Amino acid sequence: xxxxxxxxxxxxxxxxxxxxxxxxxxxxxxxxxxxxxxxxxxxxxxxxxxxxxxxxxxxxxxxxxxxxxxxxxxxxxxxxxxxxxxxxxxxxxxxxxxxxxxxxxxxxxxxxxxxxxxxxxxxxxxxxxxxxxxxxxxxxxxxxxxxxxxxxxxxxxxxxxxxxxxxxxxxxxxxxxxxxxxxxxxxxxxxxxxxxxxxxxxxxxxxxxxxxxxxxxxxxxxxxxxxxxxxxxxxxxxxxxx
Amino acid sequence: xxxxxxxxxxxxxxxxxxxxxxxxxxxxxxxxxxxxxxxxxxxxxxxxxxxxxxxxxxxxxxxxxxxxxxxxxxxxxxxxxxxxxxxxxxxxxxxxxxxxxxxxxxxxxxxxxxxxxxxxxxxxxxxxxxxxxxxxxxxxxxxxxxxxxxxxxxxxxxxxxxxxxxxxxxxxxxxxxxxxxxxxxxxxxxxxxxxxxxxxxxxxxxxxxxxxxxxxxxxxxxxxxxxxxxxxxxxxxxxxxx
DNA sequence: TGTACATCAGTGAACGCGCGTTCACTGATGTAC
DNA sequence: TGTACATCAGTGAACGCGCGTTCACTGATGTAC
Numbered sequence: 001x002x003x004x005x006x007x008x009x010x011x012x013x014x015x016x017x018x019x020x021x022x023x024x025x026x027x028x029x030x031x032x033x034x035x036x037x038x039x040x041x042x043x044x045x046x047x048x049x050x051x052x053x054x055x056x057x058x059x060x061x062x063x064x065x066x067x068x069x070x071x072x073x074x075x076x077x078x079x080x081x082x083x084x085x086x087x088x089x090x091x092x093x094x095x096x097x098x099x100x101x102x103x104x105x106x107x108x109x110x111x112x113x114x115x116x117x118x119x120x121x122x123x124x125x126x127x128x129x130x131x132x133x134x135x136x137x138x139x140x141x142x143x144x145x146x147x148x149x150x151x152x153x154x155x156x157x158x159x160x161x162x163x164x165x166x167x168x169x170x171x172x173x174x175x176x177x178x179x180x181x182x183x184x185x186x187x188x189x190x191x192x193x194x195x196x197x198x199x200x201x202x203x204x205x206x207x208x209x210x211x212x213x214x215x216x217x218x219x220x221x222x223x224x225x226x227x228x229x230x231x232x233x234x235x236x237x238x239x240x241x242x
Numbered sequence: 243x244x245x246x247x248x249x250x251x252x253x254x255x256x257x258x259x260x261x262x263x264x265x266x267x268x269x270x271x272x273x274x275x276x277x278x279x280x281x282x283x284x285x286x287x288x289x290x291x292x293x294x295x296x297x298x299x300x301x302x303x304x305x306x307x308x309x310x311x312x313x314x315x316x317x318x319x320x321x322x323x324x325x326x327x328x329x330x331x332x333x334x335x336x337x338x339x340x341x342x343x344x345x346x347x348x349x350x351x352x353x354x355x356x357x358x359x360x361x362x363x364x365x366x367x368x369x370x371x372x373x374x375x376x377x378x379x380x381x382x383x384x385x386x387x388x389x390x391x392x393x394x395x396x397x398x399x400x401x402x403x404x405x406x407x408x409x410x411x412x413x414x415x416x417x418x419x420x421x422x423x424x425x426x427x428x429x430x431x432x433x434x435x436x437x438x439x440x441x442x443x444x445x446x447x448x449x450x451x452x453x454x455x456x457x458x459x460x461x462x463x464x465x466x467x468x469x470x471x472x473x474x475x476x477x478x479x480x481x482x483x484x
Numbered sequence: 485t486g487t488a489c490a491t492c493a494g495t496g497a498a499c500g501c502g503c504g505t506t507c508a509c510t511g512a513t514g515t516a517c
Numbered sequence: 518t519g520t521a522c523a524t525c526a527g528t529g530a531a532c533g534c535g536c537g538t539t540c541a542c543t544g545a546t547g548t549a550c
Contacts, residue, residue, distance in 0.1 A: 007382050013273040031512095031513065031514090031526075032512085032513050032514070032524085032526075035512095035513090035526065035527090036525090036526060036527095039526075054386065054388050054391075055386050056298060056300045056386020056387070057386070058298045058386060059300045059301070059386045060504060061502075061504085061506060062503080062505090063502070063503065063504080064502095064503095071526095071527065071528090072527065072528055072529070073503090073504080074506080074507085074528070074529080075527050076504095076527070076530075077505080077506095078527070079526095082504095083504095130537085138384060139386070141384060142380060142381050142383060142384035142385070142439075143298055143384070144296065144297050144298020144299070144300060144381070145298070146296050149296075150500085157512080158271075167521055178375045180468070182465075183397055183465050183468045183469060183472075184472070185473070186436075186465065186469070187433070187469045189433060189520075190432055190433060190455040191429070193436075193467075194432040194435075201395060207382060221464045223424075223425050223428065226422070226425045227425060227428070227429045228427070229474045230426070230429070230473065230477075230480055231472065231473065231476060232476075233476040233480060234472045234474075234475040234476035234481045235472075235475060235477075237475045237479070238472055238475060238477075242525080262500075273545095273546065273547090274491085274493075274545080274546050274547070277493065277494090277545095277546090278492090278493060278494095280496080283491075286487075302539085303535075303536060304536080304537060304538090305535070305537080306535095306536095307534065313493095313494065313495090314494065314495055315494070315536095315537080315538085316494075316495070316496080316538080316539080316540085317493070317494050319538080319539095320492085320493055320494070321493095324537095325537095330524095
């Protein structure tokens, strides 16, 4: 990884003869602000990197993170007051990833036939592309750090509620009570979490994609699809009450 | 908690005039062996206690455990070579608790009508009675310690397989393929894990049973029952293939 | 039964190490005029 | 445009602390005869 602190030359040069103004001031400072931004990113990346390698957030030390980011320990405090604060920034970032997945799933529109296979495909692809965010969330969910744990839990509940709203639009669920929609969305989210866990676990044995972990991934995806298809079979037979 | 090392008088006195023999030898040593056993237990209990308070296994130090157990740090090594080894002892112990739950559930015999409510009741009761073991497993599942994590994961898979065998005895599942039985058992186990997580999370806000956490527990149990009933509705409609 | 010796669970002191946090500092970037 | 000053991201040294591990030890328990 190494040091992130090399001067980056801005290609959009800052019109040297323009009048000075508050806006101008912030533009002229961009190089310094950019350096700051890069160090902050390097710290976040270093933490994600360590956690993707299987270390728990609890055993990440401030010194290890700064070492991996290529800065001195004291520099950490220019960006975060504590490791907890860095962790919360990662929660926020990871939830954006999760929501982008939900958005992608929504965009397909309602094609019930392939809906399940498509959703599972999106899930598996997202975990592959944003493995570090998912590994972070999977760990922090059960971590020893109460601040992180509660943050992730409440975000998960929110996510399940959003999903409940989404699925309420399907005609077959029109007459379900809110509680029953939450129950069903909860079941989907729980199945999703279990799938994520299983994929991460399978890919943790090796580094990078190989045929072995790809086969394991396909097997996990097939089982998840079956479970969702089974649940879907029940939906027409459910008598919703509260 | 305090020191565990007080001499315990054995009430079953060791027949003083009997001939010496290998058996006799071990009986006469019982007081020393008992002291050893008690310290070991105190170490395990201290670790469970800390983890039930929300600390992760990763942030448990050998010194904290021995302090809580009332012995000097060096005494730890008379019982375990490392914290990892203590963790594995806890995995083993916790799995016994889990299996005792499965045994209790089996003993009811097949009464499909109340089966779901009964099973959820047993689960909730067991989590209440052995909260520390469940809290340990819930945490270690996603802990940063690879040894513990893999131990729990493989035990969980074994547990799901046992459950698959159990449910294969239900007439309605007679013609299901092995893969489909594993899939269904997996779904049950995942729902169970989510329920355990939710109960532990709800009870972590307060200490001891109070009306608030009891209400939360009842709500969680009701949602789990609904989810299992939903899944059960699908079973007759599933066309099992492999 | 009484005595001399063996075992071994737990002790207490010591070690070197990585940790989080503090502080005055440096020097490149940015601003004022 | 050129110069003098301000800002502030990152530095390097220092601190006290809890950690895991080692070691010779103590003294109660257990064994041999």
